[in-house]
Each structure stands twice: as structure tokens, then as C-alpha cells.
Amino acid sequence: MTTTGTKKEMVIFIVVIAVVGIAALVAFRIAGPMGIEERFQNALGIPHDAGDVPGDSGVSGFSLEGQPLLYAVVLCVLGIICIAMYRHFHF
Amino acid sequence: MAHIHLEDGSFTLFWVAVWWVIALVVIAAALIWVRSVKKTDNRKITLAAFCTAAAFAIFQVSIPLFGGVHLNLTPLIGILTGPALGSLIVLIINILSAAIGHGGWGLVGGNLLVNVTEVLVAYGTWNVLKRLFPGAFARAGIATLLGLFCGNLAMIAIILVSGVQGVTQSSSQILAGLTLIAGVNMGVAVIEAFITGMIITAIIKARPDLLEGERP
Numbered sequence: 144m145t146t147t148g149t150k151k152e153m154v155i156f157i158v159v160i161a162v163v164g165i166a167a168l169v170a171f172r173i174a175g176p177m178g179i180e181e182r183f184q185n186a187l188g189i190p191h192d193a194g195d196v197p198g199d200s201g202v203s204g205f206s207l208e209g210q211p212l213l214y215a216v217v218l219c220v221l222g223i224i225c226i227a228m229y230r231h232f233h234f
Numbered sequence: 235m236a237h238i239h240l241e242d243g244s245f246t247l248f249w250v251a252v253w254w255v256i257a258l259v260v261i262a263a264a265l266i267w268v269r270s271v272k273k274t275d276n277r278k279i280t281l282a283a284f285c286t287a288a289a290f291a292i293f294q295v296s297i298p299l300f301g302g303v304h305l306n307l308t309p310l311i312g313i314l315t316g317p318a319l320g321s322l323i324v325l326i327i328n329i330l331s332a333a334i335g336h337g338g339w340g341l342v343g344g345n346l347l348v349n350v351t352e353v354l355v356a357y358g359t360w361n362v363l364k365r366l367f368p369g370a371f372a373r374a375g376i377a378t379l380l381g382l383f384c385g386n387l388a389m390i391a392i393i394l395v396s397g398v399q400g401v402t403q404s405s406s407q408i409l410a411g412l413t414l415i416a417g418v419n420m421g422v423a424v425i426e427a428f429i430t431g432m433i434i435t436a437i438i439k440a441r442p443d444l445l446e447g448e449r450p
Contacts, residue, residue, distance in 0.1 A: 149369060156372035163379060164424045167300075170417025176301040182418070183239045186411025187393070188403035218333050232269065 236348050236385035236419055237306070238393065242338030249396035254343030260350055261325055267318035281444060282319045285311045290327045294336065303422045308349050308385065309356030309378035310430045314437070314444070320353035321346075344392045351388040356381030370448060374434040375427035382423035386416035 174182060183189070245253075268274070289307040296302045312320045328342045328349065337345055359377035367373035390412045394405060401408070438448045 152367045152369050152372040155367075156375050159376060159379060160424055160427065163420050167417055167419075167421025167424065170414050171300050171421060174301075174414045174418055178302040179239045179296075179304070182301065182415055186415050187240075187398050187408055188401050188411075189240075189244075189398065217339060221329060232265075 236352065236382065236389040236416070237304075237337060238341050238345050238348065238389055239337060240341060240393075240398070242340045244338070244398050245340060245344070245396045246399060250340040250343065252343075253341075253347060253392065253396070257325075257343040257346040257350075260321055260347065264318045264321035268322070277444060278315060278319060282315045282323055285315055286323045286326050289323065290330055293327060293331055294334070297422070297425075299425075300418050300421055303418070305422065305426050305429070306349065306352065306382070306385075307426070307430070308352035309374075309381040309426070310433060312353035312355075312357035312381060313360045313374060313377060313430070313434060317350075317354050317357050320357065321350050324349035324353060344396070347392065348385050348388045352381040352385035354381075355384040364447070370438050371431040371435045375431040378427040378430040379420075379423050382426065383416075383420065386419050390416060 174185075177185065285307070289311060292305045292307055294304070296304055308320075308324060311323050315323060325346055328337070328345050331337055332339045332342050356377045359380045360373060363373050363376065367376065390409070393412060394409060398408070403411075434445070437444055442448055
């Protein structure tokens with residue numbers, strides 16, 4: 144197999160790229176300019192900054208997002224699990 | 235570049251558990267596959283490490299296009315490392331991303347399934363199109379587009395099936411909104427298709443031994 148390829152396959156590739164690109168531009172025109180999270184919130188009808196409401200701590204009783212200490216704890220636990228699995232399976 | 239950009243608590247605990255369990259089954263299958271290889275190729279492991287670092291870094295870089303998007307490199311991961319190592323790579327990327335607040339912890343299972351879909355489809359397309367598209371650039375580009383398109387379909391399916399807590403919109407309204415997101419994502423997929431095509435072409439020219447059956 145070669146890196147360059149034939150003229151025919153490049154034409155097919157460019158046509159596919161053009162079609163997808165035009166579809167994406169149409170979608171962008173409809174959706175409007177906004178960030179990734181904002182686009183998701185708009186698409187799903189989630190009120191903006193709903194996650195920052197005080198007391199909104201979910202079913203677990205605490206909010207994990209935005210708490211560095213909890214992230215560190217979860218990361219440490221995952222690290223320990225990885226080391227245990229690595230030692231057990233001898234990759 | 236499909237990724238469920240929602241916070242923890244968006245899905246009910248039941249659906250978080252469901253996606254995590256399915257994701258763990260996929261990871262278990264990948265681990266068994268990797269272990270079944272008698273002698274692991276050190277070059278593949280090195281390549282996998284580089285792919286993990288590069289993809290994680292590029293995952294966090296917001297490109298000021300279409301209002302702010304990011305690349306994934308998941309199709310490139312699939313083409314270079316295959317489905318088994320690729321699944322493990324996207325697991326690590328999703329865990330590290332959740333650790334810095336890029337998507338919730340509970341959504342790692344769902345996001346892993348989205349990214350594994352991209353890896354699998356890109357890998358499959360890259361190999362299936364070998365005869366039809368002997369040139370690496372166009373083949374890698376089309377594999378990337380198809381992989382990312384299927385990743386977007388997986389993202390839409392996971393959100394629609396799970397439902398989002400605290401949302402009053404109907405399923406058809408959510409589907410319309412997610413279709414627009416997928417459409418915008420495909421614009422980024424075009425850029426990613428070019429990048430993947432160029433990287434694969436460069437690798438084949440410099441190190442053809444890293445990709446089986448390819449020559450400069």
C-alpha cells in the first residue's frame with residue numbers, strides 16, 4: 144500500500160470532505176457560536192450554571208465536580224487499583 | 235470529536251452504573267485480548283504511550299473554531315494501535331480528563347463507549363478499505379470521518395437512552411439539539427481527517443514498520 148494513492152480516491156475524499164464540511168457549516172449556522180458545554184446545555188434544555196446551585200449535591204450527598212481534594216482521592220484510588228492490577232497480571 | 239460534555243448528576247445512578255458496567259466489559263475484553271498475545275511488541279507499547287500522551291494533551295486544547303471545540307485523535311489511536319490497546323488508551327484519557335474536570339466521573343463509562351466506537355470503526359474502516367483505497371492519506375481521512383460519525387451516533391444514543399435529569403424537553407427536541415451538536419462536531423472531524431491523514435502518511439514514510447502491510 145502506498146502513501147500517495149490514486150487521483151480517483153483523492154477526488155472521492157475531497158467530495159466527502161466537502162459534503163461533511165457544508166453540513167457542519169449549516170449545523171453551526173443553526174446552532175450559533177457557543178462553547179462545547181454551552182452547546183450541550185442548549186441542546187438538552189439545561190439551565191445555565193445549574194450545577195453551581197448551592198445545596199445541589201446529588202444522590203451521593205456531596206458534589207464531586209470542582210472539589211480538588213475529592214479528585215485527588217479518586218485519582219489515588221484509581222492509581223492503587225492500576226498498580227494492583229499491574230502486579231497481579233504481570234504485564 | 236464526540237464526547238458527552240455533561241456534569242455528574244446529569245444521568246441517573248442507574249444509567250451511570252449501566253454504562254460503567256458495559257465499559258468495564260469492553261475493557262476486560264481488551265485486557266484479555268492484549269494478554270492473549272504471547273509476546274507483546276515493544277514498539278506497539280511505545281506507540282500506545284505516545285498516543286495516550288498526545289491525545290490527552292490535544293483533548294484539553296480548545297480550538298477557537300465553531301465557538302470552541304477540541305480534537306480527539308481517537309481514530310488515529312485506532313489505526314496505529316488497534317482496537318485492544320486503543321480501548322485501554324481511551325480509558326486512561328477519559329479518566330485523566332475527568333480528573334481535571336473535563337466531563338464528570340460518572341460519565342467516564344458512557345464517554346469510554348463513545349470513544350471506543352470511534353477507535354473500532356476507524357480501525358475497521360482503515361483495514362476494510364485497503365483494497366479500494368490503496369493510498370494511506372485518503373483512507374486514513376475517510377476512516378477518521380466514519381469513526382467520528384459513529385462516535386457521534388453513539389453519543390446521541392447514550393444520551394437519548396439515559397435521559398437527562400432535570401430536563402423538561404421531549405426526546406424529539408433533545409434529538410434535534412444533539413443532531414446539531416453532531417453536525418458541528420463533524421466540522422471538526424473534517425480537520426481531524428486531514429490531521430490523521432497527514433500523520434499516518436508521515437509515519438508510513440518515516441517508519442513503515444509501525445503499520446503492517448504499508449509501504450512508502
